[in-house]
Amino acid sequence: MVRSTDNNKNSDMQPSQQEAAKQKGLKNWIEHRIPVFAFVDKELVTYKTPKNLNFMWNFGSVAGITLVIMILSGIFLASQYTPHASMAFDSVERIMREVNYGWLIRYLHMNGASMFFIAVYIHMFRGMYYGSFKAPRELLWIMGVVILLLMMATAFMGYVLPWGQMSFWGATVITNLFSAIPLVGKKIVEFLWGGFSVDNPTLNRFFVLHYLLPFVIVAVVMLHLVALHQHGSNNPLGIDKKTPQDSVPFHPYYTLKDLFGLGVFLMIWAFFVFFAPNFFGEPDNYIPADPMVTPPHIVPEWYFLPFYAILRSVPDKLLGVIMMFGAVIVLAVLPWLDRSPIRSAQFRPLYRMFFWVFVIDSLALGWSGAQLPEGAPLIVGRVATAYYFFHFLVLLPLLGMIERPRPLPESISAYHPTRRQSDSK
Amino acid sequence: MLFLLENNKHEKNMATQVSTKQKSRRDFLMLASTAIGTVGAVSFIWPFVDSYNPAADVLAGATIDVDLKSIQPGQAITVMWRGKPLFIRRRTAAEISEMQKLAWKGLPDPEADKQRVKKPEWLVVVGVCTHLGCVPLGQKPTDNRGAFNGWFCPCHGSAYDVSGRVRQGPAPKNLEVPPYVFVKEDLIRVGQEKV
DSSP: OHHHHHHHHTTTSOHHHHHHHHSOSHHHHHHHHSOHHHHHIIIIISOEEETTOOGGGGHHHHHHHHHHHHHHHHHHHHTTOOOOTTTHHHHHHHHHHTSTTHHHHHHHHHHHHHHHHHHHHHHHHHHHHTTTTSTTOHHHHHHHHHHHHHHHHHHHHHHHTTOBHHHHHHHHHHHHGGGGSTTTHHHHHHHHHTSSSSOHHHHHHHHHHHHHHHHHHHHHHHHHHHHHHHHOOOOTTOOOOOSGGGEEEHHHHHHHHHHHHHHHHHHHHHHHHHHOTTTTSOGGGGSBOOTTOOOSSOOOOGGGHHHHHHHHHSSSHHHHHHHHHHHHHHHHTHHHHOOOSOOOGGGOHHHHHHHHHHHHHHHHHHHHHHSOSSHHHHHHHHHHHHHHHHIIIIIHHHHHHHOOOOOOOSSTTTOOHHHHHHHHO | OGGGGSOHHHHHHHHHHOOHHHHHHHHHHHHHHHHHHHHHHHHHHHHHHHTTSOOHHHHHTTOEEEEOTTOOTTOEEEEEETTEEEEEEEOOHHHHHHHHHSOOTTSSSOOOGGGSOSBTTEEEEEOSOTTTOOOOBOSSTTSOOTTTTSEEOTTTOOEEOTTOOEEESSOOSOOOOOOEEEEETTEEEETOSOO
């Protein structure tokens, strides 16, 4: 009796819950109280996904699983690590030498940071190429930029924790960026340090924040997924799903495709872990931090190099910092800079070309960031910096106006790649 | 597998034609991949679990050498071994003969004295009460050694004799005898049975 009155009151219950209320068994008992099975079915099993997604669409799930592996390995590292200026370096060495499989967990985590950025950068370039950031997915994209910023902060603070020379001087250089702020810059930097230089208080808070931020990232990733499932994935054609023929259920089609891609990704990750664990690292970080001596050549981790190159290209301290942060912030307004109504570069001959120029420009910035800031690398860095902002602020708005896109196909299922060439001729 | 890529209607038509033979083939593939996946997941998880086990440096500190030269008959010393107190007591001739003569079969945790020592003169036990882990009193002559002249646990009143055997109170077991070996006449290595 009680149950039936419950049902009447909760007429806004999901059909699956109403159904479950009438039936027996543990699954139905749970479903009536919290509709987890309907949720999983709706979002992961029957979830309608464009049938034409290519392997570029693997990197979202790859990045998500990388985040999980990073948190898992991070928790086990934190279980052995000591966040104290006089003990941190030795505790990391202890993990490498004494803790069972400590070397494996640390190398997984260390190379995982690089793998994470590889996945996320490919994921972002995919979004740019196929116009995934365009309406109605602007907020989805912006949440992605927020995730990128959080990742950068997390990665930077994680790099400080081993308390090697690169950790220490990286921390010094990056925190000093804030000293460029007029009037209050010095106060802000001392606030960040908790003192007058990078020292134990800095290490302590960086450890706490490095542990905290990944969970904030998880929260934003959840929002990212909610926003994604609102309109579903974009696809290589950049047109909306129209007929049932345009989509397939997520399971088993994309669960399997994602698993396959993940397998390949994990194999590359494992290659670095087992055969070149310090490939992405700097040997100087195996020298304990010394506040009295700066290493002769300071470089950030590779994933920061393009932004580092922008910083060094500008001869003014404040402007350099503004440009560097601006290079990330400009991504957030990308949906309003790219004025073209066509999403996919497949149908935008000019944008398609300039997209690849932009990719090369980003790589050139990365290369320049790794060199000493003088001579040719500095000039390359300056040209590439100028082009980076030219691409976003001038080229994209302009292309939206002058470009003549190729005709879009009727629907996803009506499109045949074999006919494409004859169309374009 | 190609038909999976065709549209839904077509797939349904094809699916009805799938023979039982093909179905069992799919079942086999499904089971085989699940099995391999499980093996992979377990081997991935194991290093993480194992990292919580005692590390190599902890294990290296698990063995200590104790020099017995300066300990007089009737005297006891406490050293730290694996983070716990270790009681080493040089028993007097009277204590030894008393312990050896004791009818031990009716004790709460029956053990003969000779099972608990390597040399009758030296008693080596872990100084942790087997009840709930307190450190018993009795290392100093001024301590309350309880009714049996060995050790007395102040937490819940267990009393041990000079062989470290529980004689009264809630403790279920005798004080633990650690693995140790006489490396020399008056040097023991605690933590291993053989040199």
